[in-house]
Amino acid sequence: MDIITQGVIGAAAAQCGARPGRLRVAGLAGAVAGLLPDADIFIRLPSDPLLFLEYHRHFTHSLVFIPIGALIAALLSWLVTRRRESILALYWPSLLGIATHGVLDACTSYGTHLLWPFSDTRTAWHIISIVDPLFTLSLLVGVIWATKRHSRMAAVLGFAIAMAYLGLGVVQHQRVQSVHAALIAERGHMGVQPEAKPSIGNNFLYRAFYTHQGSYYVDAIRVPWFGESQVYPGEKIRVLDRKGYVDRYALDALRQADIQRFSTFSGGYLVEDPRACGYLSDFRYAALPNAIAPLWGINVLGTPQGEHLEFRQWHDLSRNDQNRFMDMLLGR
Numbered sequence: 001m002d003i004i005t006q007g008v009i010g011a012a013a014a015q016c017g018a019r020p021g022r023l024r025v026a027g028l029a030g031a032v033a034g035l036l037p038d039a040d041i042f043i044r045l046p047s048d049p050l051l052f053l054e055y056h057r058h059f060t061h062s063l064v065f066i067p068i069g070a071l072i073a074a075l076l077s078w079l080v081t082r083r084r085e086s087i088l089a090l091y092w093p094s095l096l097g098i099a100t101h102g103v104l105d106a107c108t109s110y111g112t113h114l115l116w117p118f119s120d121t122r123t124a125w126h127i128i129s130i131v132d133p134l135f136t137l138s139l140l141v142g143v144i145w146a147t148k149r150h151s152r153m154a155a156v157l158g159f160a161i162a163m164a165y166l167g168l169g170v171v172q173h174q175r176v177q178s179v180h181a182a183l184i185a186e187r188g189h190m191g192v193q194p195e196a197k198p199s200i201g202n203n204f205l206y207r208a209f210y211t212h213q214g215s216y217y218v219d220a221i222r223v224p225w226f227g228e229s230q231v232y233p234g235e236k237i238r239v240l241d242r243k244g245y246v247d248r249y250a251l252d253a254l255r256q257a258d259i260q261r262f263s264t265f266s267g268g269y270l271v272e273d274p275r276a277c278g279y280l281s282d283f284r285y286a287a288l289p290n291a292i293a294p295l296w297g298i299n300v301l302g303t304p305q306g307e308h309l310e311f312r313q314w315h316d317l318s319r320n321d322q323n324r325f326m327d328m329l330l331g332r
Helices: 005-017 021-043 051-055 063-080 087-106 133-149 153-188 242-249 254-267 319-330
Strands: 194-200 204-214 215-224 230-232 236-238 271-274 281-284 294-300 310-313
Touching: 005 021, 005 087, 005 133, 005 153, 005 194, 005 236, 021 063, 021 087, 021 133, 021 153, 063 087, 133 153, 133 294, 153 215, 215 319, 236 271, 254 294, 271 310, 281 319, 310 319
Parallel strands: none
Antiparallel strands: 194 204, 204 215, 215 230, 215 236, 271 281, 281 294, 294 310
């Protein structure tokens, strides 16, 4: 999730377990703890652009890191409060705050090393977008109300509404999976590894894709809270032939190793980017949910020899694509 939501949900969780007179301090400690795991974004090297991809949402987001991270967060909060609070008193709200971080990230589609070091699998439940204003707002209102009115019930209520919203996300994901399965069957396709991910800022417009006979197929599926679902047919693109690609361009060992690293991060969903010659991109994500326009990729053919592959992100949407997204979002 975005950094604001992680701080707010950490504060909300801490306030839910605090006494009325301790809500302000608990909220502070919980917010610091809720933000702490994302300090992994500083694990990077200018000479290796892919390093941060490997370590973001890694060990700092695992369940085993929670008690260690809580102690670090308590120490930071102790410094912020100018040592007026004991570290022990700050540890409990820090523990509650940091416990929300990895689990909430696992609710998104990006993937989180929740079970590290016991498993390297990236957990992703696809039930909420990485940015969802309704989810964040319920938590934020609860935290502000609890802090101003010294009412723990406000924090509990805001947190409960947010959890109910996640529950709605589970239902929505199941609904879109049913629509997607029917769509695949209607086309007479095998539909290998079907996935559905919520688009940005909502839980009713999804990017749904699958593999069939060597191609990826993608569609946008809208499942409103009330009413009939809608399908916005998308595009298809050939699955990358890794061996053929390596042989075609006689790629050296360093490039092959970096492609493997990016493939691991991308869950194997690599394609030759149709917009940028020489780039391999992560097919799973696009700003427009039914388009072949990945959000990020690696510059295989344009990076100088002997250097780690350049990583690039694309976030700009044309006015026409913005209008198309809004049309799908509003069901037009």
